[in-house]
Amino acid sequence: xxxxxxxxxxxxxxxxxxxxxxxxxxxxxxxxxxxxxxxxxxxxxxxxxxxxxxxxxxxxxxxxxxxxxxxxxxxxxxxxxxxxxxxxxxxxxxxxxxxxxxxxxxxxxxxxxxxxxxxxxxxxxxxxxxxxxxxxxxxxxxxxxxxxxxxxxxxxxxxxxxxxxxxxxxxxxxxxxxxxxxxxxxxxxxxxxxxxxxxxxxxxxxxxxxxxxxxxxxxxxxxxxxxxxxxxxxxxxxxxxxxxxxxxxxxxxx
Numbered sequence: 001x002x003x004x005x006x007x008x009x010x011x012x013x014x015x016x017x018x019x020x021x022x023x024x025x026x027x028x029x030x031x032x033x034x035x036x037x038x039x040x041x042x043x044x045x046x047x048x049x050x051x052x053x054x055x056x057x058x059x060x061x062x063x064x065x066x067x068x069x070x071x072x073x074x075x076x077x078x079x080x081x082x083x084x085x086x087x088x089x090x091x092x093x094x095x096x097x098x099x100x101x102x103x104x105x106x107x108x109x110x111x112x113x114x115x116x117x118x119x120x121x122x123x124x125x126x127x128x129x130x131x132x133x134x135x136x137x138x139x140x141x142x143x144x145x146x147x148x149x150x151x152x153x154x155x156x157x158x159x160x161x162x163x164x165x166x167x168x169x170x171x172x173x174x175x176x177x178x179x180x181x182x183x184x185x186x187x188x189x190x191x192x193x194x195x196x197x198x199x200x201x202x203x204x205x206x207x208x209x210x211x212x213x214x215x216x217x218x219x220x221x222x223x224x225x226x227x228x229x230x231x232x233x234x235x236x237x238x239x240x241x242x243x244x245x246x247x248x249x250x251x252x253x254x
Contacts, residue, residue: 004227006121011219011237013128014180015189018173019215021135022190023197023208024142025170041178041186059175067171071164116179124176131172138165139208180219181234192241193218199248214244 041059048058066088073084116124141162145152149159170190177186197210222237229236 003116004223006118007116007226007233008220008223010116010121010124011180011223011233012216013125014173014176015193015215015217015219015237016212017128017131017135017215018177018189019193019197019218020132020208020212021169021173022192022194022215023211024135024139024166025190026194026198027143027146041175045178059178060172063171063175064168067167068164071160071167074163075160120179124179127172127176131169134165135169138162138169142166143204181237185234185238188238188241189215192238192245196241196245196248199245199252214241218244 041063044058044060044062046058069088070084073079073087077084141152141157144155144157145159145162152159173190174186177189181189193214194207194211196214197207201207201210218237218241221240223233225231225236225240226233
């Protein structure tokens with residue numbers, strides 16, 4: 001029961017901040033960027049599994065390095081961020097599969113929330129709260145940048161700085177998410193709750209609030225199903241999130 005509660009608390013925090021960030025990513029048409037970045041964590045996850053330390057800790061340096069490289073290349077080239085992300089993540093995946101233990105591949109790809117401990121939960125909670133405050137601070141600026149970079153610059157917005165903060169926020173969410181859903185399903189953590197919220201919201205405030213709410217609820221139901229059925233929590237969380245999305249299509253039509 002203690003393990004279940006710790007998993008539930010960690011899941012609520014990760015789901016909430018992932019859903020909130022997802023609304024910003026969907027607004028910028030970058031909801032799928034979390035997927036390649038999730039794959040980029042695989043070398044770190046592989047090292048963590050080989051040497052027996054926390055997978056999120058292993059994922060952090062690799063995903064942060066990937067984000068910095070993407071940001072650097074974006075400032076030096078005219079290539080879109082999606083293309084640069086694809087280049088960096090493909091290199092990371094290639095490196096990972098050179099030494100990823102086959103026996104541990106399932107944990108690396110779909111996660112294992114049952115291994116979340118007390119200190120993991122505490123760290124996740126503080127990081128998610130900090131990340132929520134960062135996203136809240138940059139949210140309006142990133143929306144303005146998305147509308148027009150020239151207009152944002154005219155308003156005195158440091159576009160490079162905000163883009164870097166935005167990418168680092170994605171990196172932290174991805175690194176936290178791999179513990180729950182692995183490196184394979186991280187894009188769904190941000191994309192599906194945001195898409196569900198888009199179907200049901202009438203303004204930007206409702207959009208961001210519902211994105212966060214559906215992220216939290218998907219984790220709660222997914223972890224309860226994991227407790228009842230014994231199936232891996234990661235895929236169950238994504239399937240619950242997908243179910244809410246399908247329901248939202250009915251309400252949108254009405």
